[in-house]
Amino acid sequence: MQAIVFDEHGELDVLRHxxxxxPEPGPGExxxxxxxxSLNYHDVFTRRxxxxxxxxxxxxPGCDAAGVIDAVGDGVDGWSPGDAVxxxxxxxxxxxxxxxxxxxxxGAYAEHxxxxxxxxxxxxxxxxxxxxxxxxxxYGTAHRMLFTRGQVTADDTVFVLGASGGVxxxxxxxxxxxxxxxxxxxxxxxxxxxxxxxxxxxxVDYSTTDxxxxxxxxxxSLFAGGGWDVVVNFTGGDTWAxxxxxxxxxxxxxxxxxxxxxxxxTDLRFIWTAEMDIRGSNGWQRSDLExxxxxxxxxxxxxxxxRVLPLSDGVEAMRLLEERRFFGKLVIAP
Ligand SMILES: NC(=O)c1ccc[n+]([C@@H]2O[C@H](COP(=O)([O-])OP(=O)(O)OC[C@H]3O[C@@H](n4cnc5c(N)ncnc54)[C@H](OP(=O)(O)O)[C@@H]3O)[C@@H](O)[C@H]2O)c1
Numbered sequence: 150m151q152a153i154v155f156d157e158h159g160e161l162d163v164l165r166h167x168x169x170x171x172p173e174p175g176p177g178e179x180x181x182x183x184x185x186x187s188l189n190y191h192d193v194f195t196r197r198x199x200x201x202x203x204x205x206x207x208x209x210p211g212c213d214a215a216g217v218i219d220a221v222g223d224g225v226d227g228w229s230p231g232d233a234v235x236x237x238x239x240x241x242x243x244x245x246x247x248x249x250x251x252x253x254x255x256g257a258y259a260e261h262x263x264x265x266x267x268x269x270x271x272x273x274x275x276x277x278x279x280x281x282x283x284x285x286x287x288y289g290t291a292h293r294m295l296f297t298r299g300q301v302t303a304d305d306t307v308f309v310l311g312a313s314g315g316v317x318x319x320x321x322x323x324x325x326x327x328x329x330x331x332x333x334x335x336x337x338x339x340x341x342x343x344x345x346x347x348x349x350x351x352x353v354d355y356s357t358t359d360x361x362x363x364x365x366x367x368x369x370s371l372f373a374g375g376g377w378d379v380v381v382n383f384t385g386g387d388t389w390a391x392x393x394x395x396x397x398x399x400x401x402x403x404x405x406x407x408x409x410x411x412x413x414x415t416d417l418r419f420i421w422t423a424e425m426d427i428r429g430s431n432g433w434q435r436s437d438l439e440x441x442x443x444x445x446x447x448x449x450x451x452x453x454x455x456r457v458l459p460l461s462d463g464v465e466a467m468r469l470l471e472e473r474r475f476f477g478k479l480v481i482a483p
Contacts, residue, residue, distance in 0.1 A: 151259065169259070311335075
């Protein structure tokens, strides 16, 4: 089969579009003909190599697969070739281990991907593979972070940093869906305009505006009720200490990642003075994916797709992701 593959960790030049053996499903597994795979920043981390995670090589990236079952292994009940599916990227084994496609198992920048039958979710008629492929990693994580961990409601003003990417655009959409007021920060005027079209109540271009000063200006001093109820920061690095200063008294600072640095300087004085909650959120549960599919199915949620590229342009797709030349989700359609 055709796939995007790498044999060693590194930058973009380790990726190649190549022919690899088509994987066969073992007992309890199925093979999915991939119709769409959306990209995530996680794919960049996997390609570069992440401390603490051993990636078997060669590796095919790609965590978010939607398609049609084309082969079924022994002992699989209830699934047949031709069934339209969305794949939950994570396999939770009975002995408590977690394995993820595009991370510790071959992923879906490929014509086929083999997954455990337990990872399958039926894809309702009317939900395209492209829309479905946007959901698991980015949207699933945003859903859990905002609602299960963040308890965001219509009473909140939510500030989203990194709002133009996969997790970020979904945070904007979901926070608006529950009626929250949303302030979205992105790295260019064009991305800010796109966020306004998506429904953000206000935007700020953080490449030209200091977001902590912007917060003080818009909401007043922290000691006089200023700051946002909820601040979302999965960028980390030097943005962390800034966002610590933007949380209202008793507010929540939510994080699910660290795109530019996981051990940033912080400012403890603001954490205790504002009595803020810093809430981590990791991944999604199956119920998050089912809720999201239902929202797409009844039209409440429309995933934001920047563009769809053929598998042969998979390396180019990852370049667009890393160079931040996209809005929402990039999708590969093998
Ligand atoms: N814990 C989990 O389960 C989980 C799940 C999903 C994602 N995550 C993490 O959440 C973060 C976002 O993931 P994503 O897939 O939404 O990423 P993405 O689509 O690439 O979006 C990230 C956004 O961050 C902004 N950004 C600022 N500085 C950046 C830099 N130096 N490099 C790249 N982007 C930069 C960019 O927006 P501007 O161009 O507007 O600045 C970009 O659109 C990642 O760190 C990811 O690993 C964690």
